[in-house]
Amino acid sequence: MKLVLAIAAALAFAALPFLSGSNYIVGVGTSALIFTVAAAALNLIYGFTGLLSFAQLGFWGIGGYATALTVVTFGGNFWTGVLAAAAINAVVALVVGYPMLRTSRHAFVISTLTFALLVSLIARDWVDLTRGPLGIPDLPPPRAFGHVFSSTHQFYGIAWAFSVAMLAFLYVLCSSRIGRTLVAIKQNEPLVRAQGISPMPYKLAAFSISAAITGAAGGVFVFHLGIVDPLILDFYYMQTFLIIVIIGGTGSFWGVVVSGVALSALPEALRFSDDFRMIIYGVILVVAMFAMPSGVAGWLRERELARLRASLR
């Protein structure tokens, strides 16, 4: 049932460029798809494993620069660039993740925040590599088999295929026994150890996979923008991913996917009132968090649990 709904939703999204001639709407759709992937990756490390990682912003930026530099400086193409972004991030996450994950949960949060700030400093100050604050403009559109994905509508197809593939991978992972073990680690780490499971490899794998996917998403996103500069490391992106996860419901795969699409589109749906739309957006977020502190998915689950409890009495 869920699977049928998911396939129907994926096909509906595939149809978007054929339904709207507006570059603007299709562009918003592209962003929504990419943000949803990054939020789903954050959900893996934060929602499932319970480790709030601000390093996602750093991985997003590294991914953006890695993809752009592969094309512009190192003579590769968009596709190898995205793969390089994923690979570099996976390795960076393993290297920085091991010491970070050995600290307490609070220290982990602070050190991931520091990592994100450090990446942003490098993007701005290592001018020889990143070209500094000016960034790298005019990124060429991706090509495949002689076809150039130059228009917004064509690029939407890439974003769509990318997000479907990444979300499918994350779904298989999160719904497997590995995903369940991550939740167990979040809930009761001493019990996990008493049952013979070493938490470290699971945490490290979740952090690294999350980093790789976030990096690839960052790579696709900068080619949607057509430019990469230090603004790719603006805290706005981290905040967007985090809000998507919290409103959707931490640890709920489908909750986060639905909220990813909904929240990316919401500011645009509020365009009828240009002066007040960001205020309305803020009010909606605050009300949602008050009414459903554990997100939409958590709220639904609590209702289900209350019903079960009543039926057992």
Next chain:
Amino acid sequence: MSAVLQVSDLRKAYAGVHALDGVSFEVEGGSITGLIGPNGSGKSTTIDCISGFQKLDSGKVVLAGNDITGKVSHLIARAGMMRTFQTVRVYEKLSLRDNLAIAAQQFDPATWVDEFLRTRRYRDAVTASEKRARQLVELIGLQKYYDIETGILSYGQKKLVALAAALMPHPKIVVLDEPVAGVNPSRIREIEVALQQLNQAGETFLIVEHNVEFITTLCHKVIVLDQGLKLAEGTAAEIHADSRVLEAYLGTTPEVAEEEMRASA
């Protein structure tokens, strides 16, 4: 019967205070052994040290012939020692089914790749674990909660879940840290019966408990700790007759205690 667990000369000090000052004992395979003692006698430190949740200063712990001294907790669990905790630990937001499945998963041959791809090996492991879980759930009488989050259960029921989880992977020994502390008295009998049945089926238990009646009903052998030392060891009857034990618990000898009782009456 041979000893499944051999503990020799266990020592542990916290900032100069000797929590354990050379404790040795053995647990026979297929037996129920009790570990009692007043507060601060070193019971909890003993099981935290043998299960790898605390570093011991010196001593030796051998489980079924394997030296597990100083190993980390998850490796000791893999070697065949499963434990529960004084303050009950279950995965509150996972179903009873998942709670039991997780407890056994490290002990089957399925790798991450098997789990990701749902291979035959993974599915076989899940079937076997499911079968064991159903048996244990029937034993603890929580069938109707099988698919429900364990968070809604009572404290006593969670203790039963923790017990069942510890038994999932067919461990060589199960260490129970205060299995009936804080449990409604009417439920204590249920836990007692469950443990007796499991023991008859061949399971070995080491139980730390304050409830002396519970220990003397169940255990084949009782070890008494006091101030980090082994004070006495023997059958329940022998321990009852030991004046040193009463002294440690009550601070007096039985004669004095009786006199005091007569005086107050």
